[in-house]
Amino acid sequence: MKSAAEVIAKDLDLLSLQLRAEFARLADRSVLIAGGAGFLGYYLVQGALHWNRTHPTHSPIRVIVLDNFIRGVPAWMTALDQAPNLRLLKHDITQPLPAALGDVDYIIHAASIASPIYYRRFPIETMDANVNGLRFLLEYCRSQKEKRKPVEGVLFYSSSEIYGDPAPDSIPTPETYHGNVSCTGPRACYDESKRYGETLCVNFARQHGLPIKVARPFNNYGPGLKITDGRVIPDFARNVLDGKDIVMLSDGSAKRTFCYVADAVAGYYKILVKGRTGEAYNIGVETPEISMAELADRAVVLGRELFGYTGKIVRQQSADEDYLVDNPSRRCPVITKARTELGYDPQVSIEEGLRRSLIWYSGNRDASEA
Numbered sequence: 001m002k003s004a005a006e007v008i009a010k011d012l013d014l015l016s017l018q019l020r021a022e023f024a025r026l027a028d029r030s031v032l033i034a035g036g037a038g039f040l041g042y043y044l045v046q047g048a049l050h051w052n053r054t055h056p057t058h059s060p061i062r063v064i065v066l067d068n069f070i071r072g073v074p075a076w077m078t079a080l081d082q083a084p085n086l087r088l089l090k091h092d093i094t095q096p097l098p099a100a101l102g103d104v105d106y107i108i109h110a111a112s113i114a115s116p117i118y119y120r121r122f123p124i125e126t127m128d129a130n131v132n133g134l135r136f137l138l139e140y141c142r143s144q145k146e147k148r149k150p151v152e153g154v155l156f157y158s159s160s161e162i163y164g165d166p167a168p169d170s171i172p173t174p175e176t177y178h179g180n181v182s183c184t185g186p187r188a189c190y191d192e193s194k195r196y197g198e199t200l201c202v203n204f205a206r207q208h209g210l211p212i213k214v215a216r217p218f219n220n221y222g223p224g225l226k227i228t229d230g231r232v233i234p235d236f237a238r239n240v241l242d243g244k245d246i247v248m249l250s251d252g253s254a255k256r257t258f259c260y261v262a263d264a265v266a267g268y269y270k271i272l273v274k275g276r277t278g279e280a281y282n283i284g285v286e287t288p289e290i291s292m293a294e295l296a297d298r299a300v301v302l303g304r305e306l307f308g309y310t311g312k313i314v315r316q317q318s319a320d321e322d323y324l325v326d327n328p329s330r331r332c333p334v335i336t337k338a339r340t341e342l343g344y345d346p347q348v349s350i351e352e353g354l355r356r357s358l359i360w361y362s363g364n365r366d367a368s369e370a
């Protein structure tokens with residue numbers, strides 16, 4: 001693969017393959033994707049539209065994106081402006097849903113700031129999206145059920161952050177781990193609103209018999225993640241593509257497993273369609289667990305191979321004094337539940353995923369800010 005277009009084409013084919021049964025279930029249904037203009041929206045939206053294009057004998061999946069486009073309408077979405085079976089609605093999820101929404105069959109709630117540097121800057125907005133925004137969507141489901149137009153599935157995006165900084169004997173972390181989280185620290189606006197969001201989901205599911213499921217993503221990366229997002233892989237990619245040294249803002253010892261976005265999005269659609277009501281599923285990869293220092297080394301090596309990069313790794317202190325506060329030293333999931341119950345089966349290795357990401361960023365540097 002040599003170009004961003006080839007990377008996307010390959011990923012969309014992988015999604016169609018992994019989601020044969022799930023996309024067939026969504027055919028002739030409408031899927032509302034709140035936050036669909038964001039990173040995960042990139043393949044959530046394009047994956048469904050690609051399946052429509054490549055399965056012309058099926059009735060199409062109708063995608064509705066609801067987003068406040070707080071950072072503008074991204075270029076990839078503007079390019080889809082006239083795409084069939086796609087509706088774009090500008091709306092702030094913290095406000096009552098627009099009357100024009102009509103009846104919807106499936107709902108994905110991915111509308112939340114996800115990048116730590118941004119949610120620390122907008123903590124109240126982050127909490128509102130995950131609590132009040134979620135509440136509006138759940139109340140909509142309740143009223144649709146009363147109107148005998150029931151929603152068939154709801155997916156709420158929680159986060160691996162709900163586990164906080166897990167005790168060493170709870171890493172890798174299964175869904176049954178209860179968490180070790182500060183309720184007042186600089187990350188709490190995110191972690192605690194995701195935790196409360198999960199509680200809302202479980203209780204709406206139980207009390208009103210609604211098909212609500214929860215995803216706990218572990219460090220997704222890849223195409224669609226803006227180069228200016230402030231997460232570690234786009235930061236390193238920007239350094240490489242600018243021909244500058246890679247700047248490490250920590251001692252490099254924190255470890256993560258990184259899940260390529262096409263694999264993750266396959267997992268999310270599987271939860272939406274097949275996940276058990278009121279249940280949460282970890283979505284990520286179990287291995288390899290790599291340190292930030294090792295990740296930087298890999299970026300240097302790949303940069304050299306792909307673009308003749310000659311930079312090195314340098315250490316700096318972040319200007320943001322909260323940058324490392326409550327940052328877990330290790331984060332790694334157990335994904336047995338999603339594997340066995342849903343057939344979730346991540347395929348793309350970290351080497352291949354980083355390669356695809358760098359190639360994608362090389363073709364998407366100007367699209368950094370929407």
Ligand SMILES: NC(=O)c1ccc[n+]([C@@H]2O[C@H](COP(=O)([O-])OP(=O)(O)OC[C@H]3O[C@@H](n4cnc5c(N)ncnc54)[C@H](O)[C@@H]3O)[C@@H](O)[C@H]2O)c1
Nearest residue numbers: 035037038039040067068092093111112114157159217220
């Ligand atoms: N990407 C990951 O690795 C990861 C990890 C854990 C959890 N998540 C969760 O997954 C979801 C999607 O994450 P992402 O990485 O795509 O984030 P993102 O920031 O790239 O995209 C979020 C989208 O939501 C929109 N949005 C934010 N607030 C809104 C509001 N009030 N009303 C309407 N739209 C709003 C933004 O405009 C953006 O398009 C989020 O809930 C996030 O917390 C992601």
